[in-house]
Amino acid sequence: MRGFKALTPIAEAQKVVLSALRHTPTVERIPTPSAVGLYAAEDVASPIDVPPFDRAAFDGYAVRSADTLGASRTNPILLRIVGKVLPGGEYPSELKPGEAVEIATGAPLPKGADAVVPYEEAAARGEYVEVYKPVPVFYYVSRRGEDVAAGEVVVKKGRRIKPWDVGVLTSVGIREVSVFKISAAIISTGNELVELEDAPPPPGKIVNSTRHVISALLRELGAESFYLGLVPDDEEAIYNAVREALAKFDIVITTGGVSVGEPDYVIKAVSRLRPEVLVHGIAARPGRPNSAAVVRGKPIVMLSGFPVASIVGFEVFVKPIILHMVGAKEEPAPVVRAVLTRRVTTPINVRSFVRVRVFRKGGVLYAEPLAVTGSGVLSTLTRGNGLLVIPENREGYDEGDEVDVILLAPVEDA
């Protein structure tokens, strides 16, 4: 077969690229609520104790625990109710011996009090409350700092910030956080391409759809994409575009111009940048043409121009590179076990990515493999809701085999 002589196994390709990276994206401080989905650029410690004061953990009566010593059902102790405190309020003076203050969950414990007797364990008698058992110090009290202590790290560097992290950060009063601002340039090549605005394309031309897929995948990953336009199939033009982009962006992504049968302008152009690392083609199906390089520590990923193959290249190169640059781990993906409805044959020594349709029938999950050859691939993206990854050491799976499938959309009912 013409084209690629030696296809690099995926694990090896990733290792050689990641270990050559010497670039960290810019850090910027942004309002905490805007940080969801972005990566923390430093450890964030709480400036305060949570709770900031001792407070009631239950509705009831704030008391001095010493006052309840010896209390029992038969010999209840009577305390005088001298006030009431709600969340956001404050009891204006100090609780004296023999006194109790009605208190709601979350309200600050009055000075002098050190325990809360829940309503259930007491009974109001006009101005007084009867307590039926002795309560220990800090009974039903949330201690200052027991949840989060001042100085404690609440969000670690590299963590992808979640909605609930924002809850914690704002609760402790952190108004701004430092996050990585990851910028990705997208350069498309291919004389057969027209932009979406020019759809429908003239005969022989196709819409540049891949750039939109990659842009959306970047956004989902917390990176910002900048589309630099269509560059003609010309080595010099591609060389200039990539070189300029490399100076400005954290990662440069090209689409197209790397398939077998296409003139390899992109590979030639990138080679002229004297990369420390150049992986030309990977042992993946689909996605063989996806390539990557590292130039002075910065990554260039050369993706296939075909949407399905480009997604494989994104998963193999772009995602691990971006996570590596910001020190993050990959977020977990939903995986289910399903029964294959028919045999799938794949080449050995190649990692195959087979789109499947996962459906439930009679309480059992099945995975129907969708076309893996021919051009019948675009439709597998919308018809399929799962991805079956077949490792290099297998030549496929048999009908009836139980396989792990990555779910990309909800399971269907048969």
Place this chain on the structure above:
Amino acid sequence: MRGFKALTPIAEAQKVVLSALRHTPTVERIPTPSAVGLYAAEDVASPIDVPPFDRAAFDGYAVRSADTLGASRTNPILLRIVGKVLPGGEYPSELKPGEAVEIATGAPLPKGADAVVPYEEAAARGEYVEVYKPVPVFYYVSRRGEDVAAGEVVVKKGRRIKPWDVGVLTSVGIREVSVFKISAAIISTGNELVELEDAPPPPGKIVNSTRHVISALLRELGAESFYLGLVPDDEEAIYNAVREALAKFDIVITTGGVSVGEPDYVIKAVSRLRPEVLVHGIAARPGRPNSAAVVRGKPIVMLSGFPVASIVGFEVFVKPIILHMVGAKEEPAPVVRAVLTRRVTTPINVRSFVRVRVFRKGGVLYAEPLAVTGSGVLSTLTRGNGLLVIPENREGYDEGDEVDVILLAPVEDA
């Protein structure tokens, strides 16, 4: 216990609320690339065939299959190479008997040709190519429409649009799609609250963090949130705020003012709107105060003011309501089986949501339950990376039990 008399089981609460909904969010047409993460408001059919023309599925020679009849290793058939066609190009005339055109994958098949002989199955001999075996009609040809036929639905109504859907939609030249524009009002109540801008809060006050959590969760769900501000703990003020919001937004969410021990202004205010359905409190832990109502077919969700409890209320009410309104299914969540490091005891007839820390040790996944009582809950959000849901019919799990855990962040190494 004071407060809620009858807590509604979660499944029942959801059923009664969802079945009373009579509202559909507005539909708007937006550029296809902006539709990722939003919900399709109608079936989208392809206006064109994909491929739009018969094209080469492999690099080689476009031929007339009839010309290859009788070809063999010993008696190869010689065809004259009359040209070359690349993707985006076009062979200018019709292929005549005895002719071949060099063709690259994706290039349109020349008129007259009906098959592609891959390079591997032929050999160039100067101006000629030797073909060693007969090829059938459409050999290595991607037929027009074989991937997607014109008129075929590529994105179904209610589908949450994925990056690869955008690949398909733009490939077939669809520039705009109709999506649901889901608007959610957030109204916070609680005299103890101050906004993040006013942090650090004065003594006895706390930052309104819940509104930021809910806003972020809404964004992740593909809905837009509008924060209407802090409303005082006053029935009339809350009534007016909710009533006005109900007229303008698809869903109204209040935070705070529904906990036991808090004056129930929110429930009272919403009751005055004469809801068809009012669920006051659910059998959940945490999250008991979360409530919901339906007023003239539109949803109002009254969430706890505490971040952790409000997230439970979001999952129980807000998410199912929004998915129901747009006809969408819930996206799959990552679930792993892990071994509990210690016993968890939970009340019967209540669904418990226990935050856990999932870690890997010696190749085994473990789940360590984090504090479930006291105020030690905020920190469980950042310390934990998983959620263990304990159903109503169980009183917990024992140490060593294998449990299903929803992963919310990457697994840690012990």
